[in-house]
Amino acid sequence: xxxxxxxxxxxxxxxxxxxxxxxxxxxxxxxxxxxxxxxxxxxxxxxxxxxxxxxxxxxxxxxxxxxxxxxxxxxxxxxxxxxxxxxxxxxxxxxxxxxxxxxxxxxxxxxxxxxxxxxxxxxxxxxxxxxxxxxxxxxxxxxxxxxxxxxxxxxxxxxxxxxxxxxxxxxxxxxxxxxxxxxxxxxxxxxxxxxxxxxxxxxxxxxxxxxxxxxxxxxxxxxxxxxxxxxxxxxxxxxxxxxxxxxxxxxxxxxxxxxxxxxxxxxxxxxxxxxxxxxxxxxxxxxxxxxxxxxxxxxxxxxxxxxxxxxxxxxxxxxxxxxxxxxxxxxxxxxxxxxxxxxxxxxxxxxxxxxxxxxxxxxxxxxxxxxxxxxxxxxxxxxxxxxxxxxxxxxxxxxxxxxxxxxxxxxxxxxxxxxxxxxxxxxxxxxxxxxxxxxxxxxxxxxxxxxxxxxxxxxxxxxxxxxxxxxxxxxxxx
Amino acid sequence: xxxxxxxxxxxxxxxxxxxxxxxxxxxxxxxxxxxxxxxxxxxxxxxxxxxxxxxxxxxxxxxxxxxxxxxxxxxxxxxxxxxxxxxxxxxxxxxxxxxxxxxxxxxxxxxxxxxxxxxxxxxxxxxxxxxxxxxxxxxxxxxxxxxxxxxxxxxxxxxxxxxxxxxxxxxxxxxxxxxxxxxxxxxxxxxxxxxxxxxxxxxxxxxxxxxxxxxxxxxxxxxxxxxxxxxxxxxxxxxxxxxxxxxxxxxxxxxxxxxxxxxxxxxxxxxxxxxxxxxxxxxxxxxxxxxxxxxxxxxxxxxxxxxxxxxxxxxxxxxxxxxxxxxxx
Numbered sequence: 001x002x003x004x005x006x007x008x009x010x011x012x013x014x015x016x017x018x019x020x021x022x023x024x025x026x027x028x029x030x031x032x033x034x035x036x037x038x039x040x041x042x043x044x045x046x047x048x049x050x051x052x053x054x055x056x057x058x059x060x061x062x063x064x065x066x067x068x069x070x071x072x073x074x075x076x077x078x079x080x081x082x083x084x085x086x087x088x089x090x091x092x093x094x095x096x097x098x099x100x101x102x103x104x105x106x107x108x109x110x111x112x113x114x115x116x117x118x119x120x121x122x123x124x125x126x127x128x129x130x131x132x133x134x135x136x137x138x139x140x141x142x143x144x145x146x147x148x149x150x151x152x153x154x155x156x157x158x159x160x161x162x163x164x165x166x167x168x169x170x171x172x173x174x175x176x177x178x179x180x181x182x183x184x185x186x187x188x189x190x191x192x193x194x195x196x197x198x199x200x201x202x203x204x205x206x207x208x209x210x211x212x213x214x215x216x217x218x219x220x221x222x223x224x225x226x227x228x229x230x231x232x233x234x235x236x237x238x239x240x241x242x243x244x245x246x247x248x249x250x251x252x253x254x255x256x257x258x259x260x261x262x263x264x265x266x267x268x269x270x271x272x273x274x275x276x277x278x279x280x281x282x283x284x285x286x287x288x289x290x291x292x293x294x295x296x297x298x299x300x301x302x303x304x305x306x307x308x309x310x311x312x313x314x315x316x317x318x319x320x321x322x323x324x325x326x327x328x329x330x331x332x333x334x335x336x337x338x339x340x341x342x343x344x345x346x347x348x349x350x351x352x353x354x355x356x357x358x359x360x361x362x363x364x365x366x367x368x369x370x371x372x373x374x375x376x377x378x379x380x381x382x383x384x385x386x387x388x389x390x391x392x393x394x395x396x397x398x399x400x401x402x403x404x405x406x407x408x409x410x411x412x413x414x415x416x417x418x419x420x421x422x423x424x425x426x427x428x429x430x431x432x433x434x435x436x437x438x439x440x441x442x443x444x445x446x447x448x449x450x451x452x453x454x455x456x457x458x459x460x461x462x463x464x465x466x467x468x469x470x471x472x473x474x475x476x477x478x
Numbered sequence: 479x480x481x482x483x484x485x486x487x488x489x490x491x492x493x494x495x496x497x498x499x500x501x502x503x504x505x506x507x508x509x510x511x512x513x514x515x516x517x518x519x520x521x522x523x524x525x526x527x528x529x530x531x532x533x534x535x536x537x538x539x540x541x542x543x544x545x546x547x548x549x550x551x552x553x554x555x556x557x558x559x560x561x562x563x564x565x566x567x568x569x570x571x572x573x574x575x576x577x578x579x580x581x582x583x584x585x586x587x588x589x590x591x592x593x594x595x596x597x598x599x600x601x602x603x604x605x606x607x608x609x610x611x612x613x614x615x616x617x618x619x620x621x622x623x624x625x626x627x628x629x630x631x632x633x634x635x636x637x638x639x640x641x642x643x644x645x646x647x648x649x650x651x652x653x654x655x656x657x658x659x660x661x662x663x664x665x666x667x668x669x670x671x672x673x674x675x676x677x678x679x680x681x682x683x684x685x686x687x688x689x690x691x692x693x694x695x696x697x698x699x700x701x702x703x704x705x706x707x708x709x710x711x712x713x714x715x716x717x718x719x720x721x722x723x724x725x726x727x728x729x730x731x732x733x734x735x736x737x738x739x740x741x742x743x744x745x746x747x748x749x750x751x752x753x754x755x756x757x758x759x760x761x762x763x764x765x766x767x768x769x770x771x772x773x774x775x776x777x778x779x780x781x782x783x784x785x786x787x788x789x790x791x792x793x794x795x796x797x798x799x800x801x802x803x804x805x806x807x
Contacts, residue, residue, distance in 0.1 A: 079753060099538075104538075261624070406534060411754065424646075
């Protein structure tokens, strides 16, 4: 019996090993055969709104270039994944940016794209596309620009179904906070509480962006975290504090959907789409999300309401939405082919045809899938305004910024704003002041360590808030 | 003793030595893979995290910015770090008290010989142990959300007039984390307790019964004293596992609002991998320093608990040895 058991066991083991070898050989054979004909490029995308557009682009590219296959992967934790890949020396051939360019340059991980982006090609892009530590380093190109620098400003989406149901028209769209509250109360009353005036979301970054943008209508000299008149970091401003208080008022007065304090943007979009809220505040990319992901078409866009209805703005070129290329890619030629193809087609296919945002390239063809696309484009052009970028004036500030920010406990005021809205912080001003003071202290302390950087690099006397700060303005100061 | 005898003895000694050597050699051969894995995946990262903690480093590129004890200095003066340590302590103590205590009650009930369907109940209570924590976090987020199941029930039975912010109020959020963490570990603690309960000889219960002891006195004078050694191990395991709350906290509250529920492991992750949730920059060196402190914290907890629970046993053992020695003399 024992002998039979051993025999069966040995036989099974041998069969298992043989079958494994056999299947390995087949797989290897297949892939070798495939490898002979097709080169596979790996590409990581972190922007959910570009997912569909990239799929279309890749499909079209592969049809025209049967020898190249693009293996696209969506990365939900992009920073963690890219940093891990960087430390392991296992980068994809291409990825959408997440880690700062200066950091990538330090380890020589990113490819110079000057060969593709000649001066003529660069001229085909919107003004403000090329900037230090974003798309360029020392004047050379290191990123294939995707979105326009004049984008990403927050706007207000309104639900036309709700408007129709409650007999509201576009003339009722509120421009000031007071008007918003009045209309909000009307919406609550007329819908018997079934519809909330606004649904918001809880990530710290979104809260910081919203209060900063709304705040520029009150304190225009602080577009983000710097005051370019005084040349110091500044996160405490009357505009930001009042904007945060406005958000809390909305929640406390029942004008904001209560789940707003614990949901993400996707859930907020869903709430808006099903008509549970009349308004949604978000970026330009949400048009595509509403149209494609939520299959909701009956909406319009307007500027955010501000304290007195004054104009607000967002600093243009807030991030360099671009494709980076691995400096060690084994398929340099194929990557170049893809980027050259993308130069001709990407902005039309990925941005205009899907409505996912505004393309970095000028004069792009294509057919937006929803009529509101042009309204969004107009609003973004109006609201995303170039402000001084100290790195353009003195490239040394890139390292300086990194060093001074390393001394900070928190990177901004977003989480404090969330804490305040949820009722966990009583003295908002004191909490923001702490962060503000920490930033100023770290900034001034680091200035002593960087003799090549001075406070003057952050002072722009020729800057007027709300007026675009163009390249010639830097020359004026030089 | 004849010469042959001496030679024979030395031959057999040599053979024995060779055999022992061979055995030892094979033991080392079998140990090698495990030792390699240990050095590559445990010892090396631990040593390197100590090295990184003395540098300002983003995790990419060469280690060239030596800051000495700068990272430690910054950590020890950081209110955010101390808050995360406090949240971790609350979580560890909460899950240990609730999880270990609850599991003991459950194990005593399920150890009852007369109870029907014991296997079914044990499987039900063990199910959360094998469920992915991240999924538990997401589902519990929906259950305890403002518009979640719990608030709906409480509103429907008129126990509350407005939803309770379970996840956005720091007090409630920490309580919810503790409750869910305890529930998640209940099954495994229950299995440990059951193993301990089943190792108690039945004769002791029968004797207690003959002496007229009821349920409570049997529990107090027989069961619990005999479970003491097991209890020490279970509590220690629970304390140490409470330090790793990362996946639950990340998916349930993400450390919010305003870092009020950020545990030490989430603090480390935020600074090591997320420029948004850290200080605006990724700081692997700073996070490594926090990791070293977390390691020390775990070590100290284990030592304190070890001394408190095993100290008496060790003293007893020493006493016994001394007494035995005394008899010899």
